[in-house]
Amino acid sequence: MELEASQVTVRFGGIRAVEDVSLRLGRQEIIGLIGPNGAGKTTLVNALSGFQKPRSGQIRLAGDDVTGWSPDAMARHGVVRTFQAVRLFQGLTVAENVETALLSTGADRSAARAHARDILAYLHLSERADTPANGLNYGDERRVGIARALAMEPKFLLLDEPAAGLNIGEAQELGQTIARIPNDFGCGILVIEHNMALVRDLCERLHVLATGMTLVEGTPAEVMAEPAFINAYLGAEA
Ligand SMILES: Nc1ncnc2c1ncn2[C@@H]1O[C@H](COP(=O)(O)OP(=O)(O)O)[C@@H](O)[C@H]1O
Ligand SMILES: [Mg+2]
Structure with a gap:
Protein backbone atom coordinates (compact mmCIF):
# COMPACT_ATOMS: atom_id res chain seq x y z
CA MET A 1 0.00 0.00 0.00
CA GLU A 2 1.31 3.39 -0.99
CA LEU A 3 0.54 7.08 -0.96
CA GLU A 4 1.46 8.53 -4.29
CA ALA A 5 1.69 11.86 -6.08
CA SER A 6 1.69 11.41 -9.82
CA GLN A 7 2.81 14.32 -12.01
CA VAL A 8 1.32 16.82 -9.59
CA THR A 9 1.26 20.51 -10.50
CA VAL A 10 0.07 23.32 -8.22
CA ARG A 11 0.11 26.96 -9.32
CA PHE A 12 -0.77 30.14 -7.46
CA GLY A 13 -1.46 32.76 -10.09
CA GLY A 14 1.76 32.81 -12.08
CA ILE A 15 3.79 30.98 -9.42
CA ARG A 16 4.66 27.38 -10.17
CA ALA A 17 4.70 26.12 -6.59
CA VAL A 18 4.87 22.44 -7.63
CA GLU A 19 5.50 21.39 -11.19
CA ASP A 20 5.03 17.85 -12.49
CA VAL A 21 6.25 16.12 -9.31
CA SER A 22 5.88 12.39 -8.74
CA LEU A 23 6.63 10.74 -5.40
CA ARG A 24 5.73 7.49 -3.62
CA VAL A 45 2.44 17.96 1.46
CA ASN A 46 -0.74 20.03 1.23
CA ALA A 47 -1.58 18.27 -2.04
CA LEU A 48 -0.86 14.82 -0.56
CA SER A 49 -3.06 15.50 2.48
CA GLY A 50 -6.05 17.13 0.77
CA PHE A 51 -5.29 20.73 1.79
CA GLN A 52 -4.50 21.77 -1.76
CA LYS A 53 -6.18 20.52 -4.91
CA PRO A 54 -3.61 20.05 -7.67
CA ARG A 55 -4.14 21.90 -10.92
CA SER A 56 -3.16 18.69 -12.69
CA GLY A 57 -1.87 15.25 -11.80
CA GLN A 58 -3.21 12.71 -9.31
CA ILE A 59 -2.98 11.79 -5.68
CA ARG A 60 -3.43 8.04 -5.18
CA LEU A 61 -3.93 6.07 -2.00
CA ALA A 62 -3.52 2.31 -2.22
CA GLY A 63 -3.99 2.71 -5.96
CA ASP A 64 -7.27 4.64 -5.69
CA ASP A 65 -7.56 8.13 -7.12
CA VAL A 66 -8.18 10.42 -4.13
CA THR A 67 -7.38 13.71 -5.89
CA GLY A 68 -9.58 16.48 -4.55
CA TRP A 69 -10.57 14.66 -1.36
CA SER A 70 -10.94 16.89 1.70
CA PRO A 71 -8.30 16.93 4.45
CA ASP A 72 -10.86 15.26 6.69
CA ALA A 73 -11.50 12.43 4.24
CA MET A 74 -7.77 11.94 3.74
CA ALA A 75 -7.21 11.81 7.52
CA ARG A 76 -10.02 9.28 7.96
CA HIS A 77 -8.29 7.10 5.37
CA GLY A 78 -4.98 7.37 7.20
CA VAL A 79 -3.18 10.32 5.63
CA VAL A 80 -2.32 12.62 8.53
CA ARG A 81 -0.02 15.63 8.52
CA THR A 82 1.50 18.10 10.95
CA PHE A 83 2.01 21.80 10.27
CA GLN A 84 5.11 23.96 10.25
CA ALA A 85 3.35 26.13 12.83
CA VAL A 86 1.85 23.72 15.38
CA ARG A 87 -1.90 24.11 15.86
CA LEU A 88 -2.92 23.12 19.38
CA PHE A 89 -5.99 23.97 21.43
CA GLN A 90 -4.31 26.54 23.65
CA GLY A 91 -6.94 26.40 26.40
CA LEU A 92 -6.65 22.61 26.84
CA THR A 93 -3.96 20.55 28.53
CA VAL A 94 -1.52 18.42 26.60
CA ALA A 95 -3.47 15.25 27.42
CA GLU A 96 -6.75 16.88 26.40
CA ASN A 97 -5.24 17.93 23.09
CA VAL A 98 -4.40 14.30 22.33
CA GLU A 99 -7.74 13.05 23.67
CA THR A 100 -9.55 15.43 21.33
CA ALA A 101 -7.77 13.87 18.38
CA LEU A 102 -8.67 10.38 19.62
CA LEU A 103 -12.33 11.32 20.13
CA SER A 104 -12.43 12.57 16.54
CA THR A 105 -11.57 9.03 15.38
CA GLY A 106 -14.57 7.65 17.27
CA ALA A 107 -12.84 6.48 20.46
CA ASP A 108 -14.98 6.70 23.61
CA ARG A 109 -13.94 8.98 26.43
CA SER A 110 -12.30 6.46 28.76
CA ALA A 111 -10.45 4.70 25.93
CA ALA A 112 -9.27 8.08 24.67
CA ARG A 113 -8.00 9.01 28.11
CA ALA A 114 -5.99 5.79 28.46
CA HIS A 115 -4.67 5.80 24.92
CA ALA A 116 -3.64 9.46 25.17
CA ARG A 117 -1.43 8.59 28.16
CA ASP A 118 0.25 5.82 26.13
CA ILE A 119 0.96 8.11 23.21
CA LEU A 120 2.31 10.83 25.50
CA ALA A 121 4.61 8.30 27.18
CA TYR A 122 5.85 7.18 23.77
CA LEU A 123 6.78 10.76 22.93
CA HIS A 124 8.39 11.40 26.36
CA LEU A 125 5.61 13.84 27.24
CA SER A 126 4.15 12.12 30.33
CA GLU A 127 5.39 14.86 32.64
CA ARG A 128 3.63 17.44 30.50
CA ALA A 129 0.25 15.66 30.38
CA ASP A 130 -1.54 18.15 32.63
CA THR A 131 0.28 21.26 31.41
CA PRO A 132 -1.85 23.76 29.49
CA ALA A 133 -0.84 23.79 25.83
CA ASN A 134 -0.13 27.50 26.00
CA GLY A 135 2.59 26.90 28.63
CA LEU A 136 4.77 24.63 26.52
CA ASN A 137 8.23 25.27 25.19
CA TYR A 138 8.79 24.96 21.47
CA GLY A 139 10.16 21.42 21.46
CA ASP A 140 7.34 20.04 23.59
CA GLU A 141 4.77 21.85 21.47
CA ARG A 142 6.15 20.12 18.37
CA ARG A 143 6.01 16.73 20.08
CA VAL A 144 2.38 17.30 21.07
CA GLY A 145 1.65 18.05 17.42
CA ILE A 146 3.11 14.63 16.54
CA ALA A 147 1.20 12.99 19.41
CA ARG A 148 -2.06 14.39 18.02
CA ALA A 149 -1.13 13.09 14.57
CA LEU A 150 -0.36 9.61 15.95
CA ALA A 151 -3.71 9.61 17.74
CA MET A 152 -5.35 9.75 14.31
CA GLU A 153 -3.91 6.26 13.59
CA PRO A 154 -2.06 7.30 10.46
CA LYS A 155 -1.08 4.92 7.72
CA PHE A 156 0.97 7.76 6.30
CA LEU A 157 2.34 10.54 8.48
CA LEU A 158 3.55 13.74 6.82
CA LEU A 159 5.72 15.91 9.08
CA ASP A 160 6.39 19.49 7.99
CA GLU A 161 9.67 20.59 9.58
CA PRO A 162 9.14 18.82 12.93
CA ALA A 163 12.63 19.77 14.15
CA ALA A 164 12.56 23.44 13.13
CA GLY A 165 13.63 25.65 16.03
CA LEU A 166 14.94 22.76 18.14
CA ASN A 167 18.54 22.69 19.33
CA ILE A 168 20.82 19.92 18.07
CA GLY A 169 20.22 17.65 21.06
CA GLU A 170 16.45 18.05 20.90
CA ALA A 171 16.47 17.48 17.14
CA GLN A 172 18.48 14.27 17.52
CA GLU A 173 16.16 13.00 20.22
CA LEU A 174 13.14 13.75 18.07
CA GLY A 175 14.87 12.01 15.16
CA GLN A 176 15.31 8.88 17.27
CA THR A 177 11.64 8.92 18.16
CA ILE A 178 10.55 9.45 14.56
CA ALA A 179 12.82 6.59 13.46
CA ARG A 180 10.83 4.13 15.61
CA ILE A 181 7.36 5.23 14.49
CA PRO A 182 7.04 3.19 11.26
CA ASN A 183 7.69 -0.04 13.15
CA ASP A 184 5.71 0.84 16.28
CA PHE A 185 2.69 2.41 14.57
CA GLY A 186 2.80 0.72 11.17
CA CYS A 187 2.90 3.90 9.16
CA GLY A 188 5.10 5.38 6.48
CA ILE A 189 6.61 8.80 7.14
CA LEU A 190 7.44 11.69 4.88
CA VAL A 191 9.47 14.31 6.70
CA ILE A 192 10.38 17.81 5.55
CA GLU A 193 13.63 18.73 7.26
CA HIS A 194 16.54 21.08 6.66
CA ASN A 195 19.08 19.47 8.98
CA MET A 196 21.00 17.24 6.58
CA ALA A 197 22.66 15.18 9.29
CA LEU A 198 19.24 14.32 10.69
CA VAL A 199 17.78 13.58 7.27
CA ARG A 200 20.72 11.37 6.32
CA ASP A 201 20.36 9.24 9.45
CA LEU A 202 16.58 9.05 9.34
CA CYS A 203 15.61 8.59 5.70
CA GLU A 204 15.97 5.68 3.32
CA ARG A 205 15.31 7.92 0.33
CA LEU A 206 15.36 11.64 -0.30
CA HIS A 207 13.32 13.68 -2.76
CA VAL A 208 14.79 17.09 -3.49
CA LEU A 209 12.67 19.94 -4.81
CA ALA A 210 13.95 23.21 -6.23
CA THR A 211 11.63 25.91 -7.60
CA GLY A 212 8.77 23.44 -7.56
CA MET A 213 10.50 20.75 -9.59
CA THR A 214 12.19 17.48 -8.70
CA LEU A 215 15.91 18.17 -8.72
CA VAL A 216 17.16 14.73 -7.70
CA GLU A 217 15.95 11.69 -5.76
CA GLY A 218 17.69 8.66 -4.33
CA THR A 219 19.41 7.43 -1.21
CA PRO A 220 20.97 10.14 0.98
CA ALA A 221 24.44 9.15 -0.28
CA GLU A 222 23.35 9.35 -3.91
CA VAL A 223 21.63 12.70 -3.44
CA MET A 224 24.48 14.29 -1.54
CA ALA A 225 26.94 13.30 -4.26
CA GLU A 226 24.87 15.05 -6.98
CA PRO A 227 26.41 18.32 -8.21
CA ALA A 228 22.90 19.69 -8.91
CA PHE A 229 21.98 19.09 -5.28
CA ILE A 230 25.16 20.60 -3.92
CA ASN A 231 24.73 23.75 -6.03
CA ALA A 232 21.03 24.30 -5.36
CA TYR A 233 21.05 23.41 -1.70
CA LEU A 234 24.23 24.99 -0.51
CA GLY A 235 23.65 27.97 -2.82
CA ALA A 236 20.35 28.71 -1.10
CA GLU A 237 21.73 28.27 2.38
CA ALA A 238 24.46 30.85 1.83
N1 LIG B 1 -1.37 30.02 -0.64
C1 LIG B 1 -0.42 30.51 -1.44
N2 LIG B 1 -0.66 31.55 -2.27
C2 LIG B 1 0.29 32.03 -3.09
N3 LIG B 1 1.54 31.53 -3.16
C3 LIG B 1 1.85 30.49 -2.37
C4 LIG B 1 0.90 29.94 -1.46
N4 LIG B 1 1.50 28.92 -0.79
C5 LIG B 1 2.76 28.86 -1.26
N5 LIG B 1 2.97 29.80 -2.21
C6 LIG B 1 4.22 29.99 -2.96
O1 LIG B 1 4.55 28.75 -3.54
C7 LIG B 1 5.96 28.50 -3.47
C8 LIG B 1 6.22 27.25 -2.68
O2 LIG B 1 5.92 27.49 -1.30
P1 LIG B 1 6.02 26.36 -0.19
O3 LIG B 1 5.35 25.14 -0.68
O4 LIG B 1 5.52 26.94 1.07
O5 LIG B 1 7.61 26.14 -0.14
P2 LIG B 1 8.50 25.40 0.98
O6 LIG B 1 7.59 24.67 1.93
O7 LIG B 1 9.40 24.50 0.22
O8 LIG B 1 9.27 26.49 1.66
C9 LIG B 1 6.56 29.77 -2.89
O9 LIG B 1 6.94 30.62 -3.95
C10 LIG B 1 5.41 30.36 -2.09
O10 LIG B 1 5.56 31.74 -1.97
MG1 LIG C 1 7.35 24.84 4.00
Missing part, protein backbone atom coordinates in the same frame (compact mmCIF):
# COMPACT_ATOMS: atom_id res chain seq x y z
CA LEU A 25 5.63 6.69 0.07
CA GLY A 26 5.35 3.11 1.35
CA ARG A 27 3.91 1.88 4.66
CA GLN A 28 7.18 1.02 6.42
CA GLU A 29 9.59 3.63 5.15
CA ILE A 30 10.77 7.11 6.00
CA ILE A 31 11.47 9.46 3.13
CA GLY A 32 12.84 12.98 3.29
CA LEU A 33 11.44 15.87 1.29
CA ILE A 34 14.06 18.57 1.13
CA GLY A 35 14.98 21.71 -0.77
CA PRO A 36 15.46 25.44 -0.26
CA ASN A 37 12.77 27.70 1.19
CA GLY A 38 10.02 28.28 -1.35
CA ALA A 39 10.86 25.04 -3.20
CA GLY A 40 7.29 23.72 -2.90
CA LYS A 41 7.71 21.22 -0.08
CA THR A 42 4.76 22.36 2.03
CA THR A 43 2.60 22.75 -1.07
CA LEU A 44 3.33 19.14 -2.05
Whole structure:
Protein backbone atom coordinates (compact mmCIF):
# COMPACT_ATOMS: atom_id res chain seq x y z
CA MET A 1 0.00 0.00 0.00
CA GLU A 2 1.31 3.39 -0.99
CA LEU A 3 0.54 7.08 -0.96
CA GLU A 4 1.46 8.53 -4.29
CA ALA A 5 1.69 11.86 -6.08
CA SER A 6 1.69 11.41 -9.82
CA GLN A 7 2.81 14.32 -12.01
CA VAL A 8 1.32 16.82 -9.59
CA THR A 9 1.26 20.51 -10.50
CA VAL A 10 0.07 23.32 -8.22
CA ARG A 11 0.11 26.96 -9.32
CA PHE A 12 -0.77 30.14 -7.46
CA GLY A 13 -1.46 32.76 -10.09
CA GLY A 14 1.76 32.81 -12.08
CA ILE A 15 3.79 30.98 -9.42
CA ARG A 16 4.66 27.38 -10.17
CA ALA A 17 4.70 26.12 -6.59
CA VAL A 18 4.87 22.44 -7.63
CA GLU A 19 5.50 21.39 -11.19
CA ASP A 20 5.03 17.85 -12.49
CA VAL A 21 6.25 16.12 -9.31
CA SER A 22 5.88 12.39 -8.74
CA LEU A 23 6.63 10.74 -5.40
CA ARG A 24 5.73 7.49 -3.62
CA LEU A 25 5.63 6.69 0.07
CA GLY A 26 5.35 3.11 1.35
CA ARG A 27 3.91 1.88 4.66
CA GLN A 28 7.18 1.02 6.42
CA GLU A 29 9.59 3.63 5.15
CA ILE A 30 10.77 7.11 6.00
CA ILE A 31 11.47 9.46 3.13
CA GLY A 32 12.84 12.98 3.29
CA LEU A 33 11.44 15.87 1.29
CA ILE A 34 14.06 18.57 1.13
CA GLY A 35 14.98 21.71 -0.77
CA PRO A 36 15.46 25.44 -0.26
CA ASN A 37 12.77 27.70 1.19
CA GLY A 38 10.02 28.28 -1.35
CA ALA A 39 10.86 25.04 -3.20
CA GLY A 40 7.29 23.72 -2.90
CA LYS A 41 7.71 21.22 -0.08
CA THR A 42 4.76 22.36 2.03
CA THR A 43 2.60 22.75 -1.07
CA LEU A 44 3.33 19.14 -2.05
CA VAL A 45 2.44 17.96 1.46
CA ASN A 46 -0.74 20.03 1.23
CA ALA A 47 -1.58 18.27 -2.04
CA LEU A 48 -0.86 14.82 -0.56
CA SER A 49 -3.06 15.50 2.48
CA GLY A 50 -6.05 17.13 0.77
CA PHE A 51 -5.29 20.73 1.79
CA GLN A 52 -4.50 21.77 -1.76
CA LYS A 53 -6.18 20.52 -4.91
CA PRO A 54 -3.61 20.05 -7.67
CA ARG A 55 -4.14 21.90 -10.92
CA SER A 56 -3.16 18.69 -12.69
CA GLY A 57 -1.87 15.25 -11.80
CA GLN A 58 -3.21 12.71 -9.31
CA ILE A 59 -2.98 11.79 -5.68
CA ARG A 60 -3.43 8.04 -5.18
CA LEU A 61 -3.93 6.07 -2.00
CA ALA A 62 -3.52 2.31 -2.22
CA GLY A 63 -3.99 2.71 -5.96
CA ASP A 64 -7.27 4.64 -5.69
CA ASP A 65 -7.56 8.13 -7.12
CA VAL A 66 -8.18 10.42 -4.13
CA THR A 67 -7.38 13.71 -5.89
CA GLY A 68 -9.58 16.48 -4.55
CA TRP A 69 -10.57 14.66 -1.36
CA SER A 70 -10.94 16.89 1.70
CA PRO A 71 -8.30 16.93 4.45
CA ASP A 72 -10.86 15.26 6.69
CA ALA A 73 -11.50 12.43 4.24
CA MET A 74 -7.77 11.94 3.74
CA ALA A 75 -7.21 11.81 7.52
CA ARG A 76 -10.02 9.28 7.96
CA HIS A 77 -8.29 7.10 5.37
CA GLY A 78 -4.98 7.37 7.20
CA VAL A 79 -3.18 10.32 5.63
CA VAL A 80 -2.32 12.62 8.53
CA ARG A 81 -0.02 15.63 8.52
CA THR A 82 1.50 18.10 10.95
CA PHE A 83 2.01 21.80 10.27
CA GLN A 84 5.11 23.96 10.25
CA ALA A 85 3.35 26.13 12.83
CA VAL A 86 1.85 23.72 15.38
CA ARG A 87 -1.90 24.11 15.86
CA LEU A 88 -2.92 23.12 19.38
CA PHE A 89 -5.99 23.97 21.43
CA GLN A 90 -4.31 26.54 23.65
CA GLY A 91 -6.94 26.40 26.40
CA LEU A 92 -6.65 22.61 26.84
CA THR A 93 -3.96 20.55 28.53
CA VAL A 94 -1.52 18.42 26.60
CA ALA A 95 -3.47 15.25 27.42
CA GLU A 96 -6.75 16.88 26.40
CA ASN A 97 -5.24 17.93 23.09
CA VAL A 98 -4.40 14.30 22.33
CA GLU A 99 -7.74 13.05 23.67
CA THR A 100 -9.55 15.43 21.33
CA ALA A 101 -7.77 13.87 18.38
CA LEU A 102 -8.67 10.38 19.62
CA LEU A 103 -12.33 11.32 20.13
CA SER A 104 -12.43 12.57 16.54
CA THR A 105 -11.57 9.03 15.38
CA GLY A 106 -14.57 7.65 17.27
CA ALA A 107 -12.84 6.48 20.46
CA ASP A 108 -14.98 6.70 23.61
CA ARG A 109 -13.94 8.98 26.43
CA SER A 110 -12.30 6.46 28.76
CA ALA A 111 -10.45 4.70 25.93
CA ALA A 112 -9.27 8.08 24.67
CA ARG A 113 -8.00 9.01 28.11
CA ALA A 114 -5.99 5.79 28.46
CA HIS A 115 -4.67 5.80 24.92
CA ALA A 116 -3.64 9.46 25.17
CA ARG A 117 -1.43 8.59 28.16
CA ASP A 118 0.25 5.82 26.13
CA ILE A 119 0.96 8.11 23.21
CA LEU A 120 2.31 10.83 25.50
CA ALA A 121 4.61 8.30 27.18
CA TYR A 122 5.85 7.18 23.77
CA LEU A 123 6.78 10.76 22.93
CA HIS A 124 8.39 11.40 26.36
CA LEU A 125 5.61 13.84 27.24
CA SER A 126 4.15 12.12 30.33
CA GLU A 127 5.39 14.86 32.64
CA ARG A 128 3.63 17.44 30.50
CA ALA A 129 0.25 15.66 30.38
CA ASP A 130 -1.54 18.15 32.63
CA THR A 131 0.28 21.26 31.41
CA PRO A 132 -1.85 23.76 29.49
CA ALA A 133 -0.84 23.79 25.83
CA ASN A 134 -0.13 27.50 26.00
CA GLY A 135 2.59 26.90 28.63
CA LEU A 136 4.77 24.63 26.52
CA ASN A 137 8.23 25.27 25.19
CA TYR A 138 8.79 24.96 21.47
CA GLY A 139 10.16 21.42 21.46
CA ASP A 140 7.34 20.04 23.59
CA GLU A 141 4.77 21.85 21.47
CA ARG A 142 6.15 20.12 18.37
CA ARG A 143 6.01 16.73 20.08
CA VAL A 144 2.38 17.30 21.07
CA GLY A 145 1.65 18.05 17.42
CA ILE A 146 3.11 14.63 16.54
CA ALA A 147 1.20 12.99 19.41
CA ARG A 148 -2.06 14.39 18.02
CA ALA A 149 -1.13 13.09 14.57
CA LEU A 150 -0.36 9.61 15.95
CA ALA A 151 -3.71 9.61 17.74
CA MET A 152 -5.35 9.75 14.31
CA GLU A 153 -3.91 6.26 13.59
CA PRO A 154 -2.06 7.30 10.46
CA LYS A 155 -1.08 4.92 7.72
CA PHE A 156 0.97 7.76 6.30
CA LEU A 157 2.34 10.54 8.48
CA LEU A 158 3.55 13.74 6.82
CA LEU A 159 5.72 15.91 9.08
CA ASP A 160 6.39 19.49 7.99
CA GLU A 161 9.67 20.59 9.58
CA PRO A 162 9.14 18.82 12.93
CA ALA A 163 12.63 19.77 14.15
CA ALA A 164 12.56 23.44 13.13
CA GLY A 165 13.63 25.65 16.03
CA LEU A 166 14.94 22.76 18.14
CA ASN A 167 18.54 22.69 19.33
CA ILE A 168 20.82 19.92 18.07
CA GLY A 169 20.22 17.65 21.06
CA GLU A 170 16.45 18.05 20.90
CA ALA A 171 16.47 17.48 17.14
CA GLN A 172 18.48 14.27 17.52
CA GLU A 173 16.16 13.00 20.22
CA LEU A 174 13.14 13.75 18.07
CA GLY A 175 14.87 12.01 15.16
CA GLN A 176 15.31 8.88 17.27
CA THR A 177 11.64 8.92 18.16
CA ILE A 178 10.55 9.45 14.56
CA ALA A 179 12.82 6.59 13.46
CA ARG A 180 10.83 4.13 15.61
CA ILE A 181 7.36 5.23 14.49
CA PRO A 182 7.04 3.19 11.26
CA ASN A 183 7.69 -0.04 13.15
CA ASP A 184 5.71 0.84 16.28
CA PHE A 185 2.69 2.41 14.57
CA GLY A 186 2.80 0.72 11.17
CA CYS A 187 2.90 3.90 9.16
CA GLY A 188 5.10 5.38 6.48
CA ILE A 189 6.61 8.80 7.14
CA LEU A 190 7.44 11.69 4.88
CA VAL A 191 9.47 14.31 6.70
CA ILE A 192 10.38 17.81 5.55
CA GLU A 193 13.63 18.73 7.26
CA HIS A 194 16.54 21.08 6.66
CA ASN A 195 19.08 19.47 8.98
CA MET A 196 21.00 17.24 6.58
CA ALA A 197 22.66 15.18 9.29
CA LEU A 198 19.24 14.32 10.69
CA VAL A 199 17.78 13.58 7.27
CA ARG A 200 20.72 11.37 6.32
CA ASP A 201 20.36 9.24 9.45
CA LEU A 202 16.58 9.05 9.34
CA CYS A 203 15.61 8.59 5.70
CA GLU A 204 15.97 5.68 3.32
CA ARG A 205 15.31 7.92 0.33
CA LEU A 206 15.36 11.64 -0.30
CA HIS A 207 13.32 13.68 -2.76
CA VAL A 208 14.79 17.09 -3.49
CA LEU A 209 12.67 19.94 -4.81
CA ALA A 210 13.95 23.21 -6.23
CA THR A 211 11.63 25.91 -7.60
CA GLY A 212 8.77 23.44 -7.56
CA MET A 213 10.50 20.75 -9.59
CA THR A 214 12.19 17.48 -8.70
CA LEU A 215 15.91 18.17 -8.72
CA VAL A 216 17.16 14.73 -7.70
CA GLU A 217 15.95 11.69 -5.76
CA GLY A 218 17.69 8.66 -4.33
CA THR A 219 19.41 7.43 -1.21
CA PRO A 220 20.97 10.14 0.98
CA ALA A 221 24.44 9.15 -0.28
CA GLU A 222 23.35 9.35 -3.91
CA VAL A 223 21.63 12.70 -3.44
CA MET A 224 24.48 14.29 -1.54
CA ALA A 225 26.94 13.30 -4.26
CA GLU A 226 24.87 15.05 -6.98
CA PRO A 227 26.41 18.32 -8.21
CA ALA A 228 22.90 19.69 -8.91
CA PHE A 229 21.98 19.09 -5.28
CA ILE A 230 25.16 20.60 -3.92
CA ASN A 231 24.73 23.75 -6.03
CA ALA A 232 21.03 24.30 -5.36
CA TYR A 233 21.05 23.41 -1.70
CA LEU A 234 24.23 24.99 -0.51
CA GLY A 235 23.65 27.97 -2.82
CA ALA A 236 20.35 28.71 -1.10
CA GLU A 237 21.73 28.27 2.38
CA ALA A 238 24.46 30.85 1.83
N1 LIG B 1 -1.37 30.02 -0.64
C1 LIG B 1 -0.42 30.51 -1.44
N2 LIG B 1 -0.66 31.55 -2.27
C2 LIG B 1 0.29 32.03 -3.09
N3 LIG B 1 1.54 31.53 -3.16
C3 LIG B 1 1.85 30.49 -2.37
C4 LIG B 1 0.90 29.94 -1.46
N4 LIG B 1 1.50 28.92 -0.79
C5 LIG B 1 2.76 28.86 -1.26
N5 LIG B 1 2.97 29.80 -2.21
C6 LIG B 1 4.22 29.99 -2.96
O1 LIG B 1 4.55 28.75 -3.54
C7 LIG B 1 5.96 28.50 -3.47
C8 LIG B 1 6.22 27.25 -2.68
O2 LIG B 1 5.92 27.49 -1.30
P1 LIG B 1 6.02 26.36 -0.19
O3 LIG B 1 5.35 25.14 -0.68
O4 LIG B 1 5.52 26.94 1.07
O5 LIG B 1 7.61 26.14 -0.14
P2 LIG B 1 8.50 25.40 0.98
O6 LIG B 1 7.59 24.67 1.93
O7 LIG B 1 9.40 24.50 0.22
O8 LIG B 1 9.27 26.49 1.66
C9 LIG B 1 6.56 29.77 -2.89
O9 LIG B 1 6.94 30.62 -3.95
C10 LIG B 1 5.41 30.36 -2.09
O10 LIG B 1 5.56 31.74 -1.97
MG1 LIG C 1 7.35 24.84 4.00
